[in-house]
Amino acid sequence: MPLVVVRLQPLVSLGLSSLGLSSGLLLLGGTHQAVVAAREPDIRVLLQESEQISLRADADRPFRLTGPDLGRIDLTRLQIELSSGGLSLVMEEAGAPADRPMRRRLPTSAQLRLETDDPRGLWLGKRRYGGSLRLLVHKGRIAVVNHLGIEDYLPSVVGSEMPQEWPMAALQAQAVAARTYALRQRGRAGLFDVQATVASQVYRGLESQTPRTLEAVQSTRSLVLVHAGQLINAVFHSSSGGATEASGEVWRSQLPYLVSVPDHDQQSPVHRWETRFDADQLRRAFRETGGVERLEVLESSTTGRVRALRVRGPVGVLRISGSELRQRLGLKSTMVEFNWLAAGEGEGEPSPSTPPSQLSSRWVGFLVDPDGDGISEQLSPPPPLPQQLRLRRRPQPVLEVRGRGYGHGVGMSQWGARALAEQGAEFRQILQHYYQGVEIRPFRPSYDPAVARLPQLEPAWRG
Structure with missing residues (x-):
């Protein structure tokens, strides 16, 4: 049966008001049908959690504050502090003298x-944000949540995650991956959908939005990555070191679209790297064993990433994962090799590796749930160093770590995407290289597998 497009009358009269849509299209194909969203979805971004919040308008354009016992007030500045079991507000009203602020006290509810x-x-600290902001007390702190449309959110994410001067095809690939990730997270938490940090994907507000990141988002409007009718877990990283990793080699499950593929990240500044650690640094990193005398790799992935290793020290033996090793030593990746140097060999002071400032990897320092639930756990700090070991001072070898890439290595490599774009690949080719077997389709709000397979290429919502 061919696809039939039927223009709907007002949805309330058709009994579809419960969907929250004001108008739309009904798509009929075979036995499947679905309603296409008439407006883009919203996303809720956790910006900040602290005991004190400072907000202000830009120049002379006031903002509106609405709250219990406040009604609606036009303000140019607002300071909120959580103290003594309540919220203390200091407000500068539009048109009122700045030296005579209004003060109010509100309950934590x-x-x-x-x-x-x-x-x-609207300025929050040193950054500006569009959309609206919601403030409420959450886990003993004031949470600031940014509510805005998904297409207004994405230009900042693209500019925060990838240099805006990179080829347009790479920026477009980043936009589609970021849109897929964010929409997959919607509704999974009560207060917010995503965080503004590497715990989700980086979002720095309007300062990171540029004409080129806007173009990347607008030219891919509503497009997402779909596998078997479901939004994929569109993880990405900075640089793989030559080959991306299969999800099952890093996390607990192997997803069919997250398999190892050749990367093209040779231009990355972290394609190859090395760092050194002296005995004091190793004792601080491995307090349970009193330092490191020997490292034994127990399991490696097919691409050479360390999955498990044994740490032998003066007072104990410890088995840890490659992810934990990366966190303890601050390594850029787990694709590493070890070499012991004699004390004093090599110039310069040993220092832990630091991540490059140009790119952000979504999961730095965390163990990640590949099924899209975000952070699965944060590693606990090791126990205190035994007193007798603090008194020992003797020359010990230096550990040299040589590695490749930056990040977990799963999914799209940002530096690889850049290289493919420079070679002439368009964003669909880039995405289908790093996410094997996926379809690139307009998003559908029902998450119905049949909907994702509908052969419609127009945006799912209009601007």
Whole structure:
């Protein structure tokens, strides 16, 4: 049966108001049908959690504050502090003298909403954000959650995760991957969908939005990555070191689209790297064993990443995963080799590796759930160093670590995407190289597998 497109009348009259849509299309194909969203989905981004929040308008355009016992107030500045079991507000009203602020006290159950019509956004600390902000107390701190449309959120993510001067095809690939990840996370937590940090994907507000990142988002509007009718877990990383990793080699399950593929990240500044650790640094990193005398790799992936190893020290033996080794030593990746140098061999002081400032890897320092649930756990700090070992001072060899790549190595390599784009690949080719067997389709809100397979290439929502 061919695809039939039927224009709907107002949805309330058709009994579809429960879907939250004001207008739309009904798509009929075979036995399947679905409603296409008439407006883009919203995303809730956790920006900050602290005991004190400072917000202000940009120049002379006030913002609106709405809350219990406040009604609606136009403000130019707002300071909120959590103290003595309540919220203390200091507000500068629009048109009122700045030296005569209004003060209010609210219970911790109060929820506040801030909105502005200013395209320059609202200042939170040193960054500006569009959309609206919601403030509420969460786990003993004031949480600031940014509510905005997914297409307004993405230009900042692309500019935060990838240099905006990179080829457009690479930026477009980043936009589709970021959109897929964010939409897959919607509704999974009560307060927010994603965080603004590497715990999800980096979002720095309007400062990271540029004409080129806007173009990357607008030219891929509503497109997402789908496998077997479901949004994929679109993880990405900075640089793989020559070959991406299969998800099952790093995490607990092997996803069919996250398999190892050749990478093209040779231009990456972290394609090859090395770092050194002296005895004191190793004792601090491995307090349970009193330092490191020997490292034995027990399991490696097919690409050479360390999966498990045994650490032998003066006072004990410890088995850890490659991810834990990476966190303890601050390594860029787990694709590493070890070499012992005599004390004093090699110039310069040993120092732990530091991540490159140009790119951010989504999962630095965390163990990740490859099924898309975000952080599965954070590693606990090791126990205190035994007193007798603090008193020992004797020359010991230096551990040299030579590695490749930066990040977990699963999914799209950002430096590889850049190289493919420079070779003439367009964003669909880049994405289908790193995410094997996926389809690139407009997003559908029902998550119905049949909907994801519908052969419609127009955006799922309009601007």
